[in-house]
Amino acid sequence: MRAVRAVALLAASLAVVACQSKKPEAEAPAKAAAAPAPASDKILVGHVGSMTGSEATFGQSTDNGIKLAIEQWNAKGGIKGKPISLRTYDSQGKPEEAAVAATRLIVNDKVNLLLGEVASSRSLAMAPVADGNGTPMITPSSTNPRVTKDKDKVRPYVFRVCFIDPFQGTVMAKFARNDLKVDRVAILRDVGNDYSMGLADYFLAKFKELGGTIVDDQSYKAGDQDFKAQLTAIKNKNPQAIYVPGYYTDVALIARQARELGMKQPLLGGDGWDSSKLFEIGGKAIEGSFFSNHYSPDDPSPRIQEFVKAYQARFGGVPDGLAAQGYDAAMVGFDAMNRAADGSGAAVRDAIAATKGYPGVTGIITIDANHDAVKPAVVLEVKDGKSSYVTTVAP
Amino acid sequence: MTEFLQHVVNGVSLGTIYALIALGYTMVYGVLKLINFAHGDVYMAAAFAGFYIATALGVRDHPTIGKALAVLVGSMAAAGALGWAIERFAYRPLRNRPRLATLITAIGISFLLEYGFQLPSLQAQGRTFEEVLRGWGWAVPGWLHSLVGVLPANFPPGPTPRFFPEPFTRIDWTVLGGVHISNYDVVSFLVAIGFMLLLQWIVYRTRFGTAMRAVSFDPRVAGLMGIPVNRVISATFVLGSVLAAVAALLVAGSRPRIDPIMGLMPGLKAFVAAVFGGIGNVPGAMLGGIVLGLAEEMVAGYTVSSFRDGIAFAMLILVLIVRPEGLLGRPTVEKV
Numbered sequence: 001m002r003a004v005r006a007v008a009l010l011a012a013s014l015a016v017v018a019c020q021s022k023k024p025e026a027e028a029p030a031k032a033a034a035a036p037a038p039a040s041d042k043i044l045v046g047h048v049g050s051m052t053g054s055e056a057t058f059g060q061s062t063d064n065g066i067k068l069a070i071e072q073w074n075a076k077g078g079i080k081g082k083p084i085s086l087r088t089y090d091s092q093g094k095p096e097e098a099a100v101a102a103t104r105l106i107v108n109d110k111v112n113l114l115l116g117e118v119a120s121s122r123s124l125a126m127a128p129v130a131d132g133n134g135t136p137m138i139t140p141s142s143t144n145p146r147v148t149k150d151k152d153k154v155r156p157y158v159f160r161v162c163f164i165d166p167f168q169g170t171v172m173a174k175f176a177r178n179d180l181k182v183d184r185v186a187i188l189r190d191v192g193n194d195y196s197m198g199l200a201d202y203f204l205a206k207f208k209e210l211g212g213t214i215v216d217d218q219s220y221k222a223g224d225q226d227f228k229a230q231l232t233a234i235k236n237k238n239p240q241a242i243y244v245p246g247y248y249t250d251v252a253l254i255a256r257q258a259r260e261l262g263m264k265q266p267l268l269g270g271d272g273w274d275s276s277k278l279f280e281i282g283g284k285a286i287e288g289s290f291f292s293n294h295y296s297p298d299d300p301s302p303r304i305q306e307f308v309k310a311y312q313a314r315f316g317g318v319p320d321g322l323a324a325q326g327y328d329a330a331m332v333g334f335d336a337m338n339r340a341a342d343g344s345g346a347a348v349r350d351a352i353a354a355t356k357g358y359p360g361v362t363g364i365i366t367i368d369a370n371h372d373a374v375k376p377a378v379v380l381e382v383k384d385g386k387s388s389y390v391t392t393v394a395p
Numbered sequence: 396m397t398e399f400l401q402h403v404v405n406g407v408s409l410g411t412i413y414a415l416i417a418l419g420y421t422m423v424y425g426v427l428k429l430i431n432f433a434h435g436d437v438y439m440a441a442a443f444a445g446f447y448i449a450t451a452l453g454v455r456d457h458p459t460i461g462k463a464l465a466v467l468v469g470s471m472a473a474a475g476a477l478g479w480a481i482e483r484f485a486y487r488p489l490r491n492r493p494r495l496a497t498l499i500t501a502i503g504i505s506f507l508l509e510y511g512f513q514l515p516s517l518q519a520q521g522r523t524f525e526e527v528l529r530g531w532g533w534a535v536p537g538w539l540h541s542l543v544g545v546l547p548a549n550f551p552p553g554p555t556p557r558f559f560p561e562p563f564t565r566i567d568w569t570v571l572g573g574v575h576i577s578n579y580d581v582v583s584f585l586v587a588i589g590f591m592l593l594l595q596w597i598v599y600r601t602r603f604g605t606a607m608r609a610v611s612f613d614p615r616v617a618g619l620m621g622i623p624v625n626r627v628i629s630a631t632f633v634l635g636s637v638l639a640a641v642a643a644l645l646v647a648g649s650r651p652r653i654d655p656i657m658g659l660m661p662g663l664k665a666f667v668a669a670v671f672g673g674i675g676n677v678p679g680a681m682l683g684g685i686v687l688g689l690a691e692e693m694v695a696g697y698t699v700s701s702f703r704d705g706i707a708f709a710m711l712i713l714v715l716i717v718r719p720e721g722l723l724g725r726p727t728v729e730k731v
Contacts, residue, residue, distance in 0.1 A: 228405040
């Protein structure tokens with residue numbers, strides 16, 4: 001039975017590895033956990049992000065943006081003289097993990113403000129937790145309307161600093177119709193993804209309204225390796241562009257396989273494309289495609305250039321849209337906490353809801369009655385292995 | 396017509412991958428009557444072995460035929476070693492236990508690989524292989540130092556998908572007025588056919604094949620006749636794992652995203668393909684793989700694409716109701 005023992009040993013050692021792996025994730029000072037300081041001395045911010053998984057760059061960029069915001073506030077002396085610290089938990093790109101992480105941050109760590117997630121499906125899992133516990137939550141980039149709105153009722157504690165899917169889908173439809181001047185578009189959507197389904201629906205409605213034709217509406221599942229069946233069907237309908245509102249790893253494979261089938265149409269997408277991995281995996285295949293996004297680092301306005309410079313100095317590399325969104329979400333939250341009457345959840349919530357004309361990196365942020373930010377969107381083109389600014393579309 | 400032919404090309408290209416994985420399933424089943432559920436994960440591990448070797452050799456910036464061969468051979472060796480280890484440490488101790496125990500172990504090994512590969516890398520944990528081995532109480536002898544040092548620091552890979560560099564340059568041809576076909580499709584198909592013929596030859600024309608068939612018929616009697624049963628079974632696992640490595644590299648070369656759960660769906664589908672073609676039957680696995688690939692492709696191409704897996708699997712159920720032994724399988728006769 002030596003062999004059985006060997007297996008048990010292997011399992012046990014893997015378990016050890018697993019336990020130790022938790023260490024690097026806990027960004028927050030261990031001191032806070034060891035000696036719980038009175039809640040009034042410190043401001044603790046929780047972040048749930050996909051630090052690993054197929055959308056890992058989303059979580060990592062957002063986390064960097066949040067860190068930058070915290071460092072800038074702490075350099076100014078913190079919020080009302082209290083230093084801010086951050087605790088980040090990994091959602092691994094899974095909604096159930098996001099809900100667990102949110103619960104842990106709120107119940108165990110007692111954070112004053114919850115930030116996250118990027119993906120709407122994961123923010124949807126977190127929103128009821130934040131709401132039920134009365135902890136204000138700001139999602140940097142979840143664009144699905146249901147994140148802040150539960151049926152007809154606005155979730156009292158959940159906010160976002162980005163535009164919503166109806167707007168993003170509409171932007172791309174307008175851009176395709178008015179700027180690219182195409183009339184025949186096919187859609188390829190991710191059926192298992194709230195975000196992708198939302199974008200595709202709103203794109204479809206607006207594009208038809210503008211007099212265009214949707215020639216085909218195909219779907220895939222995130223993680224598929226082979227998209228050629230759908231693409232061949234789409235190719236036969238001969239569209240002038242293909243709308244693929246998915247996440248970057250799938251989109252990159254779709255682009256490659258489309259080119260392999262000899263399809264030369266530009267692909268169109270949303271902010272889920274925004275990652276350097278898109279260019280790495282997609283390579284030449286993704287060139288000449290367009291996507292809507294929250295901001296462009298090429299924008300010459302001083303507010304944006306200042307942020308880009310600070311980010312580059314701190315982390316190296318140009319901040320993508322999700323880093324800018326993470327930064328803005330944290331900034332809006334801190335600004336509200338600074339204005340709030342006291343540190344209680346309800347007071348901070350009221351302050352966030354009252355945010356008006358805040359000059360963020362991704363635009364002037366005003367929180368509306370639905371807890372959404374009203375902001376313009378930019379359209380970017382993939383050119384020479386990076387995204388370049390094309391135009392801005394106002395709400 | 397062009398569209399239909401394109402679907403056929405796509406379907407066959409997908410099907411050959413299923414076929415290569417299915418060959419591994421079918422061989423192990425043929426010999427041991429064991430469904431090796433970890434087979435799809437050996438396929439995944441092989442893709443990562445190829446990825447690490449390719450990264451070390453710098454295939455991405457300067458692909459050459461020599462490097463491609465090195466990646467192929469290295470990844471086949473790694474997969475073979477993994478297949479051998481799984482059989483030796485997980486299945487052999489349970490061989491005389493109820494078959495269910497081995498089956499559950501197979502599922503356990505599958506999960507171990509899938510989730511083990513999703514752990515953060517040693518590098519991220521600030522440790523090295525040597526320290527891990529020492530932690531397990533295994534001192535690393537001097538001559539092994541350099542060997543251990545070569546192992547990649549970013550292992551396990553974690554759940555983030557990786558970009559697999561193209562092992563050889565992709566060439567696309569347009570034939571028959573608009574059907575696109577690439578050298579990857581052609582190479583995959585030829586490789587799969589080649590391996591099927593090779594296996595067929597090994598099983599029916601070599602001494603080793605005779606031993607395999609004898610073990611399959613009755614391991615105990617085969618042992619009494621002087622056949623080294625353990626060695627035959629180990630070799631079968633190694634062979635099956637090597638085929639999985641070939642499939643993994645063919646997939647990763649043309650669909651360059653690899654992640655620790657990439658073996659899950661292809662593994663399941665290849666298993667279905669093996670059953671469909673008649674499990675234990677080598678040409679049956681090949682046929683089953685290609686039929687499944689074509690079925691999926693046609694369903695996705697001509698009906699609603701989200702029904703892709705649903706309709707393809709429903710069709711398989713129908714075939715199995717009519718022919719439970721699979722397309723090329725021989726009906727099992729109750730032994731008296």
